[in-house]
Amino acid sequence: MVSCDDMQEGLENKTGHQCCSKRKVKRGLWSPDEDEKLVKYITTHGHGSWSSVPKLAGLQRCGKSCRLRWINYLRPDLKRGSFTALEESIIVEVHRMLGNRWAQIAKHLPGRTDNEVKNFWNSCIKKKLIAQGLDPKTHNLLSNNYKHNSNSNACKLSYQYSNQQTTSTFIVDSQINDITKDMKAPLLPFSTIPPVPDTNPSYPPLLHKFSSISTFEYQNPNTQAFLESGSNSSIGSVPVSSFTSRPSEFSMLDESCMWVGGYEPIQSIKLENEQPEQHVLEIEKINELISVGQNMDASFETSTFGFDFVDSTLLACGMYYNPSPIVQPAWNSWALQEKK
DNA sequence: AACGTTAGCAACCGCTTTATC
DNA sequence: TGATAAAGCGGTTGCTAACGT
The missing domain is CATH 1.10.10.60 (Homeodomain-like)
Known part of the structure; x- marks a missing residue:
């Protein structure tokens, strides 16, 4: 040698x-x-x-x-040692949404580098997924042949997929809004909810933190949204079209913002739209599910509406709601008002 | 003990994107 | 606005250590 x-x-x-x-x-x-x-x-x-x-x-x-x-x-801020189960879950989940965008994935894991995440994926997670019968590229079920040929020595998953269904078209990055991905979304409960970090004063002031809505009301010619504030709860109503027709209504903002906001309980969120053929989705039980470290369960999913695991994940993790271009100005004015 | 195989990981390569002039 | 340099990024390579035979 x-x-x-x-x-x-x-x-x-x-x-x-x-x-x-x-x-x-x-x-x-x-x-x-x-x-x-x-x-x-x-x-x-x-x-x-x-x-x-x-x-x-x-x-x-x-x-x-x-x-x-x-x-x-x-770099002094690098984290050393093995990946935790939580980090692993985050990698799987973000990879399912973003694919092999290691740098973007690594942004969700403080102290980890893209290279480290990539190596961990290739040496461990990928094999785990295959051993579970899942295609590491698409996160869909593999064919039997593939599954049988997979590495049987791969270590066991620290999480379980509870379902394997649903598709929605979804834009995952505000910086790449032209990229639309078909989300093949198995339901993957997080083993735990990410830790709630301290409020980061540097996060963009115009971003609306979905989970911390208190009071908000506005109208515009095209859409309507209102949020009502209760004593201990917030009820949001955001007009959206069907995800399949206007998926850009929901997107993750700059990934560096993920986790920043932490999670604040909400009682319910109502999503509705004005067009007759579109649907209203009532979201209940979110706090309960999230508080026990799970995303919304399958029964909560509305295939017609297309509000599926992806979106519930965004919500559960304290990510952000990115209004459509139509809604954006109103969000912004609201945010400015909040700042005063 | 010797050899082969595998896993994990650091480092490199080359392409793309961004910044600067 | 185009050319160039610098930085960023994902894929790949190849080394080491651990493990199996």
Whole structure:
């Protein structure tokens, strides 16, 4: 077997990435000495332009390599150790919504890097899903052949799928609103609800935190929504069209906002619309279900309306309701009012 | 003990996106 | 507005350690 030293010796004399083609760069594993140099430099000066870091830090590395080493390994805020069951659940759930967008998934896991999440997915979660008979790409049931050929040694899932149904068209990222995904959504109860973090004063003021509505009322020519405040409860009524026809009514806002708001109990949420062919969905029992660490159950699902697990998950996790472009101005004015 | 296999992970590659001029 | 550089990102590679035979 080729030793690490051999490998590095062989690599050292090669020219590196295009970005560093003017100088010889070292590749392969980082030595403690290199780590120390990089940490010392970054903590003192910040990284600035990564391409200039190696020279300034006294490293014979490519700037890209320095950046990667810092982000994936040396950053002081990185979390070490195994993934928890909760983290695992979050990865599965967000992956089901976003696919292999590791950087986006990692944003929901403080202290974890995209590389780490990706490696964990490929080395563990993927196998667990296959062992459960689920396609790790689509999260749908696999064919029997695939299932039988899967790795039988994969460790057991720490969660259970309770159902396998429903489809809704759903936009999951406000920054990629042109991307519509078919959500094949098995019902996946979280093993626990994510911890409620402290309120983050930096989160965008114009975002409406769905779960903390207190009082709100507005009208506009196209849609109507009102929220009534009770002493201990909030009742929201938000006009939406059928998800299948206007899925963009619901979308996750910038993923970095996820988990930020935490969860505040709500008594009910009513979703309705004005068009006769569309439906009204009464959401009851949410607090109960959420408080015991579950999403809404299958019986709660209304296939006609298309309000399925995805949406209940958003709600349960203290995510955000993203109004449609029509509704947005009203949300914004409400938010401004709230700020005063 | 020797060898082969596998899992986990760090690092790299190359493409895409974003920022700057 | 286009060119270029820098940064970001996902896929892939290959090393090490652990495990099995």
